[in-house]
Amino acid sequence: MLTREQLSRNLGTNLERERFKLGYSQQDMAKALDMSLSSYKRLANGDTGKVDVYTVYKLSQLTGKMFYELCGESSDLFQTYDRMRNLSPTQLHFIESLVQFEFDFARNLETVPSVSREDYTTMIIPSGNMHDGMVYDSCSLEKINISGYRKRYGNQIDCALLVTSDHMSPVYHANDILLIARNPIRDGDTGIFINKVTGLLYIRRLRQTDPWRLEPLTYYGQTFYIDSNNASEMSHWIIFGHVISKTRG
Incomplete structure (x- = not known):
């Protein structure tokens, strides 16, 4: 939690930063916030004692920032909200x-206290x-009980993926459930990779050689080579997560 002094200092600093982004003078900023120039200068210098609700509202409208952001507050929830700003309406609807x-x-689980x-x-x-290189454009969701796996892996398990075909046999079969972790992938892990250029999804074993190799789990499928030192090449791929265990549906 921020102290009063930290909040005031952060607000003044971020207010001036946003002013520079807008290309405003302090007089322009004061006018946009419906306050005098002297009041704005006090606010920019960290004197927040007389900030009212209307000023908070105007600040958010003018800068496109939530008030907590201007105050320098941060949390995982706030960061998630910030990333969601860049999503399309269709993506937001999905979220x-x-x-x-x-x-x-x-809510339904509240009726089962045990x-x-x-x-x-x-x-x-x-x-x-x-299939290999499938277009991942739609899915359905179900909840599954993994209490036995929680005892071993704890909160590492973020979600699960149902295998719906035998195209990865004999490694994975239809109705296998892959338990997925979103923590950093390591050499030898089986990962779920999405190519942002083609929109295709691949399940591959990662080999952190130079360059990286994304190898198919069987003899079927293409091996992809990625220069891990090339930011442009790396940006073409999303590492959704990696498999830490499997169970049967």
Whole structure:
């Protein structure tokens, strides 16, 4: 939690930073905030004793920032909200449906006091035909009980993925459930990789050689080579997560 002094100092600093971004003079900024120049200067110098609700509202409208951001407050939730600003309306609708799904599940679970929501994870079920280099454009979701795996892996398990075909046999078969972690992937891990250029999803074993190799789990499929020192090449790939265990559906 920020102290009063930290909050005041951060607000003044961030206010001036936003002013420079807008290309405003202090007089322009004062006018936009419906205050005198002297009042704005006091605010920019960290004197926040007389900041009223209307000024907070005007600040947010003018800068496009939430007040907590201007005060320098941060948390995982705030950072998630900030990233969501760059999503399209369709993507935001999808996120809203996920939130509603989790909310409904948590509410239903309240009727069963002996069961913890931490015993469950969300399983992603890809729509359509699951194959190598599939287009990951739609899915359905289910909750599955993984209490036994929680004892071993704890909070490392972020979600699960249902295998819906035998194209990775004999490593994975239809109805296998892959338990996915989102922590950093390591050499030899089986990862879920999405190519941002093509929009295709691949399940590959990572070899952190030079260059990196994304190898198919069987003899079927293409090996991809990525220069891990080339930021442009790395930016073409999303590492969704990696498999830490599997179970059967």
